[in-house]
Amino acid sequence: MEPLRPEDPAGIGGYPLIARIGAGGMGQVYLGLTGAGRHIALKVIREDFDGPQALARFRREVATVERVRSRFAAAMVGAGLDAPPYWLATEYVPGPTLRQAVAEHGPLPPDTCLRLLAALAQGLLEIHGQGVQHRDLKPGNVILAPDGPRLIDFGIARGEGQTQITQTGAWNGTPGYVAPEVVREQEPVPASDVFSLAGTIAYAATGRPPFGGGRIEAIIHRTLDGEIDLDGVDARVAELVRLCAAKEPASRVRLERLIELAASPAGLAGDPAYLRVAGTPRPVPASVPDAVASGLVPAERTTASAPGGTGLRSRAAVIAAVAGVAAVVLGSAFVARSVLTGDDGGRGANTAQSGPAANGPAANGAG
Known part of the structure; x- marks a missing residue:
């Protein structure tokens, strides 16, 4: 786990980022958080690595990870394929390779x-x-x-x-x-x-x-x-x-x-x-303030004022938005509460989890 760098975004796809956890030829992998506080690994494609073949390969990776259901594979959380930066989120698995x-x-x-x-x-x-x-x-x-x-x-x-x-x-x-x-x-x-x-x-x-x-x-x-x-x-x-x-x-x-x-x-x-x-899994920050306190996130960086996340919006986020409108129209807090009940960190049908919208500077790519 490494601290975020100045060029790293504050968040991707609505998920705040709290550390770097890997890199590869295609870009960078970050440690992120869902709205329910669940840790996820966010693979982000480099901005200069968006040729037709590279994007086709990444789209195929997303489609493949989405169809895999196994306790021996990291489960998919969500993905953003509409526009750069392209990203894929999976459950974070603690441990060395x-x-x-x-x-x-x-x-x-x-x-x-x-x-x-x-x-x-x-x-x-x-x-x-x-x-x-x-x-x-x-x-x-x-x-x-x-x-x-x-x-x-x-x-x-x-x-x-x-x-x-x-x-x-x-x-x-x-x-x-x-x-x-x-x-x-x-x-x-x-x-x-x-x-x-x-x-x-x-x-x-x-x-x-x-x-x-x-x-x-x-x-x-x-x-x-x-x-x-x-x-x-x-x-x-x-x-x-x-x-x-x-x-x-x-x-x-x-x-x-x-x-x-x-x-x-x-x-x-x-x-x-x-x-x-x-080994014993290394403790990871449970929130952005924890990540700031541990030196992984610059103290001056916050996600509250960052612009909305990029990529595909998660089904949970869409449901939350619809629930908010319903609450206003119907004047009933019960409506919103019934739609949002449960852990928004759950995968459901392998859809993205909701999190606070947070994007900082232009993102790096995924590893």
Whole structure:
């Protein structure tokens, strides 16, 4: 978590921002608050990153995240796609990424690797059952929450019926984790995620890239023709990783079978080694004044006088506005209260949550 910078907006889409929590090639990710005080992650596309292909990819990411319903994936809260800055809000998941945890604490114990393998396999099974392939599973896209892992960043994910965005001769994915058939420019299949799962668990068990380092060409060559790096890995873990890392998709273990093979009586929430690397979630400010007091939000910045949020208005915000009009027309506070009853931080049907309208200076982009 980092303090907001002078160029950062005070809010996006009606949600006040209280910190920076990540960045990437497409822009910036902020920590925001709903009107009910629920923490959310707001991914905002850079203003100079709005070409047709980039916007099409972001729209597809929003559509994909909206259709995913899994306890192993961060749930969608809302999105703004009408005009820049384009944004996507999901639930905030406290915890380090698998990459961060291994870099800080070293490789995970064998039993923890097996439990993590089973949990991620269950997550993939659930999203595949909803017609979605992740297509970029890697240690940096797995958050170790206290109650179990979450899959994040569906930026290149694709659901059934969604069209390919990359040009002919190009492929999406991360070298060392992307499946051989994707590198060969064949159509990704659900089993391609299983290959990426193999690399992710190999990294968790060794702390090393699954197909070594160096030039991308060398990594791709080893992915196509070499063996995944399992030197020193516990035999039980190594056997299951090899079943996932078969070069041909049809030869890879099915997720249902993998879950059976990796099953453990104890889940990750009761695994001391997992809880040690996941860590105790760092306290986050519960309000903008708290964020100001902690130095994350400049003291001179307030959201009360900021202009209205950008992007798509949430259904909750629209309902609130209609309720206010009804209250005036009918002269009854009961009408407004009945419409607004409940936690406006709830997702409902994956619609945006309401929050105080707050936009500051021009926004950065999303990571």
